[in-house]
Amino acid sequence: ETGVTQSPTHLIKTRGQQVTLRCSSQSGHNTVSWYQQALGQGPQFIFQYYREEENGRGNFPPRFSGLQFPNYSSELNVNALELDDSALYLCASSLGSFPFEQYFGPGTRLTVT
Amino acid sequence: GEDVEQSLFLSVREGDSSVINCTYTDSSSTYLYWYKQEPGAGLQLLTYIFSNMDMKQDQRLTVLLNKKDKHLSLRIADTQTGDSAIYFCAPVGGNMLTFGGGTRLMVKP
Numbered sequence: 001e002t003g004v005t006q007s008p009t010h011l012i013k014t015r016g017q018q019v020t021l022r023c024s025s026q027s028g029h030n031t032v033s034w035y036q037q038a039l040g041q042g043p044q045f046i047f048q049y050y051r052e053e054e055n056g057r058g059n060f061p062p063r064f065s066g067l068q069f070p071n072y073s074s075e076l077n078v079n080a081l082e083l084d085d086s087a088l089y090l091c092a093s094s095l096g097s098f099p100f101e102q103y104f105g106p107g108t109r110l111t112v113t
Numbered sequence: 114g115e116d117v118e119q120s121l122f123l124s125v126r127e128g129d130s131s132v133i134n135c136t137y138t139d140s141s142s143t144y145l146y147w148y149k150q151e152p153g154a155g156l157q158l159l160t161y162i163f164s165n166m167d168m169k170q171d172q173r174l175t176v177l178l179n180k181k182d183k184h185l186s187l188r189i190a191d192t193q194t195g196d197s198a199i200y201f202c203a204p205v206g207g208n209m210l211t212f213g214g215g216t217r218l219m220v221k222p
Contacts, residue, residue, distance in 0.1 A: 033209070033210075101158060102146075102210065104148075107155050
């Protein structure tokens with residue numbers, strides 16, 4: 001148990017819809033990173049939030065956006081869902097913007113039909 | 114960007130040692146992590162090595178780093194059935210982790 005929680009566990013959406021995924025970081029951690037893990041692949045970095053500011057972004061389009069709140073919890077929003085967005089979405093919390101020891105939540109499984 | 118390669122599959126017998134290999138391209142990676150993922154679960158941090166080290170031992174785990182060849186390995190001594198999982202290496206580039214595709218370790222009793 002890492003202390004990082006994510007909700008919901010599973011989600012089914014239709015192409016074109018919008019989705020919001022949530023993450024609560026481990027106590028004392030001020031940084032949240034989001035990853036997309038397609039089936040059979042390694043996680044891919046989406047973006048990182050450090051003290052409520054975006055602090056780095058991977059190769060994902062602008063329809064992937066996020067927020068971090070004063071309590072360091074975070075949201076990932078995806079607009080105009082596409083079939084290829086179906087994946088496990090993982091958040092990881094850490095102390096500081098440099099990824100020392102990122103601790104992962106169990107993930108949200110998103111299916112787009 | 115960074116490319117990280119791992120072999121897809123490794124099968125060992127219980128009690129044997131397992132060696133999982135990883136190659137990467139970014140020579141400026143400062144930390145290199147190993148994560149474990151069990152079916153339907155998130156990622157569990159196993160260990161890491163700093164780039165100025167050649168070896169790090171942590172109980173049954175030994176990490177070897179060859180910076181010249183950009184090669185990282187994870188050795189699991191006395192492998193148990195509970196070690197069956199997917200193992201990912203993840204070098205740090207900038208402020209992000211870049212994951213390999215993962216190696217599925219199967220441990221036969």
